[in-house]
Amino acid sequence: MEKWMTIAELQEGRRRCKGGVGFVPTMGFLHEGHLSLIKKAVKENDHVIVSIFVNPTQFGPSEDLEKYPKDIERDMRLCRAEGAAAVFLPSAEEIYPSGYQTFIEVTELTRHLCGLSRPTHFRGVCTVVAKLFHLVQPDKAYFGLKDYQQFKVLQRMVHDLHFPVETVPCPIVREADGLAMSSRNKYLSTAGRREALILKKALDDVRDALEKGERSGHALQTIMQETVASSPSARLDYARVAHGETLEDLEGEIEAEGTLFALAVFIENTRLIDNMVWSHD
Numbered sequence: 001m002e003k004w005m006t007i008a009e010l011q012e013g014r015r016r017c018k019g020g021v022g023f024v025p026t027m028g029f030l031h032e033g034h035l036s037l038i039k040k041a042v043k044e045n046d047h048v049i050v051s052i053f054v055n056p057t058q059f060g061p062s063e064d065l066e067k068y069p070k071d072i073e074r075d076m077r078l079c080r081a082e083g084a085a086a087v088f089l090p091s092a093e094e095i096y097p098s099g100y101q102t103f104i105e106v107t108e109l110t111r112h113l114c115g116l117s118r119p120t121h122f123r124g125v126c127t128v129v130a131k132l133f134h135l136v137q138p139d140k141a142y143f144g145l146k147d148y149q150q151f152k153v154l155q156r157m158v159h160d161l162h163f164p165v166e167t168v169p170c171p172i173v174r175e176a177d178g179l180a181m182s183s184r185n186k187y188l189s190t191a192g193r194r195e196a197l198i199l200k201k202a203l204d205d206v207r208d209a210l211e212k213g214e215r216s217g218h219a220l221q222t223i224m225q226e227t228v229a230s231s232p233s234a235r236l237d238y239a240r241v242a243h244g245e246t247l248e249d250l251e252g253e254i255e256a257e258g259t260l261f262a263l264a265v266f267i268e269n270t271r272l273i274d275n276m277v278w279s280h281d
């Protein structure tokens with residue numbers, strides 16, 4: 001497996017990849033969620049390139065950029081074991097050299113959900129992914145549905161900017177007890193780790209209510225809010241019932257499959273997200 005630290009190394013290495021290229025962008029500290037993307041990419045492409053880059057432009061001023069967990073040696077071992085062809089590990093200066101001032105913005109889908117509490121987040125995500133797509137020139141790129149809004153925003157960007165890239169959604173990978181895997185779970189204390197199960201419980205409560213026939217968007221949103229409120233230390237950022245494509249709030253009767261139930265909750269000082277898309281099976 002190759003290790004590319006600079007854009008020049010990546011471009012030189014990319015020219016040597018003949019056939020289909022799959023791409024998995026990450027911020028590192030890899031877990032089974034990331035590995036599920038890499039595994040799928042390895043199955044579907046001749047070469048898989050993984051990027052590990054903690055992208056400063058997607059962090060707000062009071063967020064965890066400085067303390068974001070890192071274990072590059074372990075990440076490299078995991079990528080090699082999964083059969084990745086190369087890992088791209090650029091520095092922040094390589095991606096955003098001094099004087100950098102160009103950004104990509106998706107204007108509508110980012111007005112909802114995480115976009116409200118993290119106003120500059122998706123601008124950073126779109127900018128870095130657009131830059132990485134230009135550099136890596138993948139045929140397919142793999143994203144997890146744990147970050148459902150991110151997937152929809154990037155899908156929109158790819159369409160709007162005519163990137164010749166197929167975006168492939170991958171299911172949420174969970175711990176045995178249901179907690180969605182996340183590099184940020186590492187921040188949790190033992191008690192916090194237990195409290196974090198409240199996100200999945202809120203989604204399970206919604207599923208139970210749907211199975212009993214509840215169809216009011218407002219009532220289903222209240223169920224999520226009340227479940228989170230029942231936890232002594234969880235602090236709700238948002239719990240929303242939203243249209244799965246436009247991400248707009250659904251307050252009234254929901255009918256169509258594909259409705260999104262999404263929430264963001266602070267446990268201790270860590271902001272965790274989870275979601276479920278309603279389907280009958």
Ligand code: AMP
Binds near residue numbers: 027028173174180182
């Ligand atoms: P991150 O390193 O958090 O930026 O995530 C890199 C990619 O892995 C994104 O496409 C995420 O949606 C995906 N990912 C992270 N956690 C999970 C998970 N638990 N299940 C599936 N995909 C995930």
